[in-house]
Amino acid sequence: MADLSHLHLNPESDVPLYKQLAESIVNTIARGDLRPADRLPATRELAGQLGLNRTTVSAAYALLEETGFIEGHVGRGSFVAKREKTPAPSATDWDAILPPLEAPLPPVHKIEISFANSRPAAEEFPLAEFRRLSKQVIDSPEATQILQLGSPHGYPPLRRYLLEQALAKGVARPGDDLIVTNGCQQAFDLLAHLFASGGQSAVLEDPVYHGLVRVFSRAGAHIVPVPVDGNGLDVDALETAMERHRPRLIVVTPSFQNPTGATLSFDRRKRLVEIARRSGAVLVENDIYSELRYRGKPLPPLKELDETGNTILLRSYSKVAFPGLRVGWIIAPRAVVARLAEAKQTSDLHSDQLAQAILLRFAESGELALHLERTRRAGAERLQAVLRGCAQYLPPGTRFTRPEGGMSLWIELPAPLTAEGLLARAEERGVSFLAGRHFSADHRHIRGLRISFGALAPARILRGLQMIGEAVEAELAASRAPERFEAIAALV
Amino acid sequence: MADLSHLHLNPESDVPLYKQLAESIVNTIARGDLRPADRLPATRELAGQLGLNRTTVSAAYALLEETGFIEGHVGRGSFVAKREKTPAPSATDWDAILPPLEAPLPPVHKIEISFANSRPAAEEFPLAEFRRLSKQVIDSPEATQILQLGSPHGYPPLRRYLLEQALAKGVARPGDDLIVTNGCQQAFDLLAHLFASGGQSAVLEDPVYHGLVRVFSRAGAHIVPVPVDGNGLDVDALETAMERHRPRLIVVTPSFQNPTGATLSFDRRKRLVEIARRSGAVLVENDIYSELRYRGKPLPPLKELDETGNTILLRSYSKVAFPGLRVGWIIAPRAVVARLAEAKQTSDLHSDQLAQAILLRFAESGELALHLERTRRAGAERLQAVLRGCAQYLPPGTRFTRPEGGMSLWIELPAPLTAEGLLARAEERGVSFLAGRHFSADHRHIRGLRISFGALAPARILRGLQMIGEAVEAELAASRAPERFEAIAALV
Numbered sequence: 001m002a003d004l005s006h007l008h009l010n011p012e013s014d015v016p017l018y019k020q021l022a023e024s025i026v027n028t029i030a031r032g033d034l035r036p037a038d039r040l041p042a043t044r045e046l047a048g049q050l051g052l053n054r055t056t057v058s059a060a061y062a063l064l065e066e067t068g069f070i071e072g073h074v075g076r077g078s079f080v081a082k083r084e085k086t087p088a089p090s091a092t093d094w095d096a097i098l099p100p101l102e103a104p105l106p107p108v109h110k111i112e113i114s115f116a117n118s119r120p121a122a123e124e125f126p127l128a129e130f131r132r133l134s135k136q137v138i139d140s141p142e143a144t145q146i147l148q149l150g151s152p153h154g155y156p157p158l159r160r161y162l163l164e165q166a167l168a169k170g171v172a173r174p175g176d177d178l179i180v181t182n183g184c185q186q187a188f189d190l191l192a193h194l195f196a197s198g199g200q201s202a203v204l205e206d207p208v209y210h211g212l213v214r215v216f217s218r219a220g221a222h223i224v225p226v227p228v229d230g231n232g233l234d235v236d237a238l239e240t241a242m243e244r245h246r247p248r249l250i251v252v253t254p255s256f257q258n259p260t261g262a263t264l265s266f267d268r269r270k271r272l273v274e275i276a277r278r279s280g281a282v283l284v285e286n287d288i289y290s291e292l293r294y295r296g297k298p299l300p301p302l303k304e305l306d307e308t309g310n311t312i313l314l315r316s317y318s319k320v321a322f323p324g325l326r327v328g329w330i331i332a333p334r335a336v337v338a339r340l341a342e343a344k345q346t347s348d349l350h351s352d353q354l355a356q357a358i359l360l361r362f363a364e365s366g367e368l369a370l371h372l373e374r375t376r377r378a379g380a381e382r383l384q385a386v387l388r389g390c391a392q393y394l395p396p397g398t399r400f401t402r403p404e405g406g407m408s409l410w411i412e413l414p415a416p417l418t419a420e421g422l423l424a425r426a427e428e429r430g431v432s433f434l435a436g437r438h439f440s441a442d443h444r445h446i447r448g449l450r451i452s453f454g455a456l457a458p459a460r461i462l463r464g465l466q467m468i469g470e471a472v473e474a475e476l477a478a479s480r481a482p483e484r485f486e487a488i489a490a491l492v
Numbered sequence: 493m494a495d496l497s498h499l500h501l502n503p504e505s506d507v508p509l510y511k512q513l514a515e516s517i518v519n520t521i522a523r524g525d526l527r528p529a530d531r532l533p534a535t536r537e538l539a540g541q542l543g544l545n546r547t548t549v550s551a552a553y554a555l556l557e558e559t560g561f562i563e564g565h566v567g568r569g570s571f572v573a574k575r576e577k578t579p580a581p582s583a584t585d586w587d588a589i590l591p592p593l594e595a596p597l598p599p600v601h602k603i604e605i606s607f608a609n610s611r612p613a614a615e616e617f618p619l620a621e622f623r624r625l626s627k628q629v630i631d632s633p634e635a636t637q638i639l640q641l642g643s644p645h646g647y648p649p650l651r652r653y654l655l656e657q658a659l660a661k662g663v664a665r666p667g668d669d670l671i672v673t674n675g676c677q678q679a680f681d682l683l684a685h686l687f688a689s690g691g692q693s694a695v696l697e698d699p700v701y702h703g704l705v706r707v708f709s710r711a712g713a714h715i716v717p718v719p720v721d722g723n724g725l726d727v728d729a730l731e732t733a734m735e736r737h738r739p740r741l742i743v744v745t746p747s748f749q750n751p752t753g754a755t756l757s758f759d760r761r762k763r764l765v766e767i768a769r770r771s772g773a774v775l776v777e778n779d780i781y782s783e784l785r786y787r788g789k790p791l792p793p794l795k796e797l798d799e800t801g802n803t804i805l806l807r808s809y810s811k812v813a814f815p816g817l818r819v820g821w822i823i824a825p826r827a828v829v830a831r832l833a834e835a836k837q838t839s840d841l842h843s844d845q846l847a848q849a850i851l852l853r854f855a856e857s858g859e860l861a862l863h864l865e866r867t868r869r870a871g872a873e874r875l876q877a878v879l880r881g882c883a884q885y886l887p888p889g890t891r892f893t894r895p896e897g898g899m900s901l902w903i904e905l906p907a908p909l910t911a912e913g914l915l916a917r918a919e920e921r922g923v924s925f926l927a928g929r930h931f932s933a934d935h936r937h938i939r940g941l942r943i944s945f946g947a948l949a950p951a952r953i954l955r956g957l958q959m960i961g962e963a964v965e966a967e968l969a970a971s972r973a974p975e976r977f978e979a980i981a982a983l984v
Contacts, residue, residue, distance in 0.1 A: 098827060135627055147814035147817065148816050189840065194712065199801060214837075215838050324639040325639065326843065339590050346679060346706045347681050349677045352674070355847065
């Protein structure tokens with residue numbers, strides 16, 4: 001029987017463990033270490049060897065059967081299938097040289113309803129307005145300037161507009177400047193280069209959007225996790241962390257945080273600003289969701305509360321307009337922006353100018369404001385559906401956050417359930433989400449999961465939560481049942 | 493008299509030394525260390541203290557006079573001017589905390605003709621075709637997909653088109669894949685992250701485009717410089733460097749290299765590929781100019797010559813179409829592209845999709861090919877002008893390269909002239925260029941300078957070279973004259 005006990009899975013990866021396992025087995029077959037007709041270990045045995053749940057191994061085997069890599073024979077076990085062609089040999093074994101890959105296998109279960117992606121609903125894009133305004137931009141005399149090499153600070157008319165708006169609203173101060181980035185992801189990359197590439201410490205929320213962990217880790221930052229609860233970042237825990245680690249950056253998403261949907265209360269905002277001021281740490285405010293408030297009263301951004309003017313504010317058109325046009329921006333003291341512009345030039349010279357010009361027209365024409373109003377109306381219905389669905393379909397013992405806006409809600413499963421285990425079952429039923437470990441800055445969040453409701457109709461949200469609720473019930477029932485007997489063929 | 497002997501200039505910076513000096517003096521005034529009516533040291537004295545040419549100090553003082561920071565009084569010297577307002581104090585002294593900035597003062601000399609920027613001529617953009625095709629894209633049913641969140645690999649139809657084209661032309665191999673980047677600058681950033689962030693060595697040409705030095709330095713790579721001559725990279729020098737440093741990457745621009753305009757001969761291409769194969773180093777081929785050949789016969793890309801299939805090919809629409817739309821791409825073995833896609837996701841999720849869709853339409857419609865034909869015709873006239881201008885106006889002893897395409901030509905001044913010294917004089921006359929030190933991977937290139945002729949009409953190229961020729965003559969004459977006496981006021 002094949003020995004797979006050497007397989008190494010990455011619990012930090014975005015890819016569910018069962019898919020990683022399936023992929024590792026495929027690679028083992030591709031390398032020729034597992035050959036056609038070789039028998040695979042029994043699920044319980046492999047689970048024991050690799051320290052996995054048996055559900056995970058079963059899900060991996062099921063996936064490999066569906067994709068034709070292995071064949072299952074009742075009572076005899078699973079065998080490597082005979083394949084028509086083996087993978088072509090490569091001149092260089094890149095996989096041996098390069099860091100391990102996290103790329104997922106394509107999903108094979110038909111996902112009817114996906115809560116996995118945090119993005120707006122495409123069918124609600126204001127396409128007619130986009131078309132009309134884009135054509136205006138394209139026909140304008142500025143077209144030549146737009147097509148020529150631009151500035152690392154961004155398309156000058158957009159930069160000017162955004163800065164004037166921010167100054168008028170008291171969010172930017174006279175000493176501030178602005179740089180356009182490819183969405184907020186690049187904003188974080190530039191900030192990580194500038195402030196944390198020498199191994200400095202950066203506070204991140206936990207759970208947190210995984211792109212943040214990746215970008216700060218890649219830069220070489222030391223990540224200091226601070227927990228998030230229903231009122232946002234735990235400022236008491238932050239104070240302790242500040243004393244211990246003296247971080248250079250505190251990165252927060254004060255409104256409708258991804259993945260929890262939590263919003264930092266007014267009192268906590270004031271305390272946070274004060275903690276940053278006292279410690280001299282730089283506050284980085286990821287403010288990409290605050291325009292998506294469906295309930296309750298708006299709260300002032302940290303940037304406005306911070307009298308020192310040192311807070312660095314990140315905003316973006318991606319969540320409120322079109323994610324496919326990559327336009328975000330950073331507002332910060334002039335000396336900081338000047339250095340970010342150098343980093344931007346090294347990264348990719350400057351951002352695409354056509355997208356910037358179109359989004360400027362979109363904002364200036366008032367169409368963005370109208371679109372936002374419609375988005376908030378639709379968002380309110382979605383939010384109502386997701387809260388109702390959670391209350392109605394999730395079994396007792398399951399907890400969930402109560403966001404007032406944004407695109408995400410966070411569920412905590414009752415023990416002994418894990419989000420990974422639930423995911424395999426939920427995908428079989430046709431519903432998907434992201435398990436908590438994808439949002440780990442430290443704590444593993446094995447019972448947590450994110451429900452992204454930003455792109456689904458209320459009826460589908462309800463239906464999806466019903467399916468998840470059923471999967472939770474089924475997992476709970478299974479967890480109470482005694483372990484079933486699995487037939488293992490005798491060794492010959 | 494004010495003591496400025498502590499000022500520190502950065503000879504690695506892109507900013508000419510005279511501008512750096514002027515800026516440092518402005519900062520000294522801003523900090524209050526130099527006060528209104530303080531006298532500045534005499535130019536010869538400060539030049540001696542800082543190890544600069546007197547021309548450099550004189551040019552800095554002239555700039556400060558023009559901008560009103562200092563006042564010159566004949567026979568008495570230069571004094572800090574009385575200013576209406578002092579700079580506002582900032583809550584945090586960012587300049588003290590953050591790495592030093594390289595941002596230049598805005599140019600004050602009126603530049604009539606600039607050879608400084610390597611970019612296409614805006615007045616030759618095919619604006620009518622761009623407008624027509626962009627509107628087709630905007631009106632197409634794909635608009636919704638374009639506006640929605642995309643893939644780190646790029647807009648799928650563009651990715652498919654580019655890969656099919658490359659496969660059809662034998663440039664890509666069956667095991668290859670493709671990822672779209674924000675121009676070639678980001679391609680280098682991703683490659684640096686993947687291959688050189690652990691302090692690995694990377695061969696760069698010397699002189700070389702400064703964006704390459706920056707991006708590999710920032711990633712932590714150890715840069716191994718190998719000289720470029722009129723036939724491109726010196727492969728003998730490369731062999732020695734390979735033995736000594738065992739670099740992981742060899743980064744070359746085989747056709748119309750920036751800044752020299754040199755093209756790697758066929759024999760050298762074959763040797764280069766062989767050296768890479770033997771050593772196991774990865775060849776990175778920056779192929780963004782090869783379509784801009786105005787004379788002579790095309791040479792095969794390294795990617796095509798390399799039988800191992802390991803060469804990584806970089807291409808871009810920026811130089812051949814519209815630099816304001818940031819679209820380049822990388823063709824590499826599948827396992828490499830998979831990792832680049834992870835890095836891309838961490839950097840900025842994905843590239844702007846509207847620009848990708850428009851450039852795809854531009855290529856598929858045949859308009860790109862027509863535009864390229866026109867560009868090559870115009871380029872041939874420019875190239876003729878720049879070669880004629882160099883032959884006609886540059887004094888004997890000045891050498892220059894003979895490119896067959898691209899956008900740049902390299903001049904070497906006769907000793908004792910320096911490009912920095914010439915630049916101050918040339919800018920006074922209204923013509924500009926980039927001094928050789930901006931292209932340094934190792935050697936300082938103090939006598940080298942880059943002439944970028946890609947955006948200028950032939951008549952202006954000739955006129956600009958005439959002005960440079962006159963400036964060279966004047967500098968040569970000055971270098972032969974005995975040092976003039978400068979009146980220094982008695983200390984009181």
